[in-house]
Amino acid sequence: MSEPLSDFGVIGLAVMGQNLARNVASRDHKTSVYNRTTDKMTELIAEHGSETLVGQETLEDFVHSLAVPRKVMIMVKAGKPVDYVIADLLPLLDEGDIIIDGGNSLFTDTVRREKELSEKGFYFFGCGVSGGEEGALHGPSLMPGGSEKVWNWLQPILESISADDFSGGKCVTHVGADGAGHYVKMVHNGIEYAIMQMIAESYQIMKDGFGMNAGEIADVFETYNKGKLASYLFGISVPILSKEDPEGDGFLIEKVMDKAGQKGTGRWTAIESYQRGGELSTIAQAVNARVSSSEKEKRIEYSKLYTPPVSSHEKLDKDRFVQQLEEALYVAILVSYAQGFDLLEKAAEEQNWNLNFSEIARIWQGGCIIQAKILGTLQDAFLEDSEKPLLQIESIQQSVSAGWADLREVNKIGIDVGVPLYCIGAALT
Ligand SMILES: NC(=O)c1ccc[n+]([C@@H]2O[C@H](COP(=O)([O-])OP(=O)(O)OC[C@H]3O[C@@H](n4cnc5c(N)ncnc54)[C@H](OP(=O)(O)O)[C@@H]3O)[C@@H](O)[C@H]2O)c1
Known part of the structure; x- marks a missing residue:
């Protein structure tokens, strides 16, 4: 047979x-x-x-x-x-x-x-x-x-x-x-770029601004991962940051060269938004940050030429900052999703695709890199109102308004302590 x-x-x-x-x-x-x-x-x-x-x-x-x-x-x-x-x-x-x-x-x-x-x-x-x-x-x-x-x-x-x-x-x-499926996947990757950059900025501001080491920052992310920021990306950041260097002192992350690359989907998402006349600042800034990161030699040269004045962090309350940062990140991530969905809305109109946003928020809840508790909130928001842009839906507007002051405060501290906040800054803007 x-x-x-x-x-x-x-x-x-x-x-x-x-x-x-x-x-x-x-x-x-x-x-x-x-x-x-x-x-x-x-x-x-x-x-x-x-x-x-x-x-x-x-x-x-x-x-x-x-x-x-x-x-x-x-x-x-x-x-x-x-x-x-x-x-x-x-x-x-x-x-x-x-x-x-x-x-x-x-x-x-x-x-x-x-x-x-x-x-x-x-x-x-x-x-x-x-x-x-x-x-x-x-x-x-x-x-x-x-x-x-x-x-x-x-x-x-x-x-x-x-x-x-x-x-x-x-x-x-x-x-x-x-092309609707590949388009949604591209925007998913763009949002992933933005969230990863926000996590990196959070690390940097806690490290440079508050003198925290990678283990302490991992503890903060672990706490965040039990709350409204619970997600795959915060989850994997905990073991990554807490891994000690097997061949020396300290944490392995501090020995990794700060030089990121990119495969292109974040860049495509940013280009798409420019071509369609939309604003996608959080994702575009994540692409910019990766470009800047990849130009390490140039950054070293600049750092010899310019020494920005930086305020001391000693007066700042670390515990309070960690709470403010959680609120700020929540708003910044919401803004990044809102910009991603706005782009999807424009593309759907122009390509004649009938995209269902609550369904898209639902299928990102598991399996994918941006899987996160927040996607339940987004699914509910789009079920609440499928016509309005995300930031105009009442429940989201309330969340953004509640965290806005913290987002502003985190940006102010970033400027004071000399940490560039590409994406967290773009979200506030
Ligand atoms: N890696 C990830 O985490 C990830 C996540 C999501 C999506 N993706 C996407 O999934 C796809 C596959 O990704 P990957 O990382 O598994 O593989 P990849 O490194 O992107 O591609 C390697 C595969 O492509 C084949 N290939 C390359 N050029 C070819 C050619 N001219 N003719 C026939 N086969 C050719 C290779 O065959 P040989 O073995 O013969 O060279 C190999 O099977 C890519 O589009 C990638 O962007 C990847």
């Missing part, structure tokens, strides 16, 4: 593809995998192969191992490689087969690919995947965009592999047509 065909196929077996394929296979959907460099496939199958996870050495065998209509997820490097893989695949596929791009593709590429493929009789789905390698394996947040008809076919598989939201639902929804 011949082997049963696979329900799903994954092309591209770097960290994301491997883990996503293992996730699908573990939900009883037989999954075929293929990678340009065969070694990666054989290593994956040697370690994790099973009745439901099978590897193929050639693209032809991979395609023939799939049940029709074939569902092929591409998890390769974003950009040209996606076009190359599609070009290799098409002659082997049949009309009606489905290609899903799960990488961080630029949404305009997704719109183009969807149009080109639908004209040829194929279905194309652009699916944002968030959660890094852990999320991909145990349950990511998925942001799929494409036709309603294909969503109905893919829904059982995508729901089975995605994370849980706060109410036991799944962190996946049909975001909208063509």
Whole structure:
């Protein structure tokens, strides 16, 4: 008797593809995998192969191992490689087969690919995947965009592999047509940039302004993580900051070079907002901060030329500041989300996407990098009023008004002690 065909196929077996394929296979959907460099496939199958996870050495065998209509997820490097893989695949596929791009593709590429493929009789789905390698394996947040008809076919598989939201639902929804899923994923990454930068600024102001060491700052973040700032990003900051240097004194974080890079999705989000005439200052400032961080040599030269006057922190009340910072961060993060959703609103209008903001806040509640308690508040706010911009919804307006004075105070202290607050400052502005 011949082997049963696979329900799903994954092309591209770097960290994301491997883990996503293992996730699908573990939900009883037989999954075929293929990678340009065969070694990666054989290593994956040697370690994790099973009745439901099978590897193929050639693209032809991979395609023939799939049940029709074939569902092929591409998890390769974003950009040209996606076009190359599609070009290799098409002659082997049949009309009606489905290609899903799960990488961080630029949404305009997704719109183009969807149009080109639908004209040829194929279905194309652009699916944002968030959660890094852990999320991909145990349950990511998925942001799929494409036709309603294909969503109905893919829904059982995508729901089975995605994370849980706060109410036991799944962190996946049909975001909208063509590039909508990748667009929402891009804005998600932009918000992630801003929140990470705000965390970095909080660290810096506690360190430089109040002389706190990384262990003490970790304790503060641990407390924040039990309150309204509870989130994956604050959660992971605690072990990162408290890790001691195994080869010397002090904390490891203090030995890490302060030079950040970027892969591009934050920058795309900022460019998008400028092109659409929107304001996205918190995310744009996070991109600026990364650029400045990457120019370490230049910063060293400047620091020899300029020594800004800095006030002493000795008079400041540390405990009070830590409380003010929590309130300030809450408002600043709300502003960053508000700017992200404003951009989504503009894009939805111009691209003719019917985006549901409470659903978007819901599918970010689990699996993804920006998963946070605050997303429950945002989901409720959009359910309260789906027409108004976030900052005009009454419950949000009350929260922002309540923390505004603290946000201003934190910015004043930042200026006094000489710590640049790119994002926390942009949020106040
Ligand atoms: N890493 C993350 O945390 C993360 C999170 C969310 C989304 N993403 C997105 O998910 C996608 C996959 O990410 P990743 O980090 O797992 O992998 P990656 O490093 O972005 O890409 C490596 C994969 O792409 C393949 N590839 C590159 N050029 C190719 C070409 N011309 N033809 C065929 N295959 C090609 C590689 O095959 P070979 O092995 O043959 O070189 C390998 O399988 C990307 O779009 C990424 O932006 C990543």
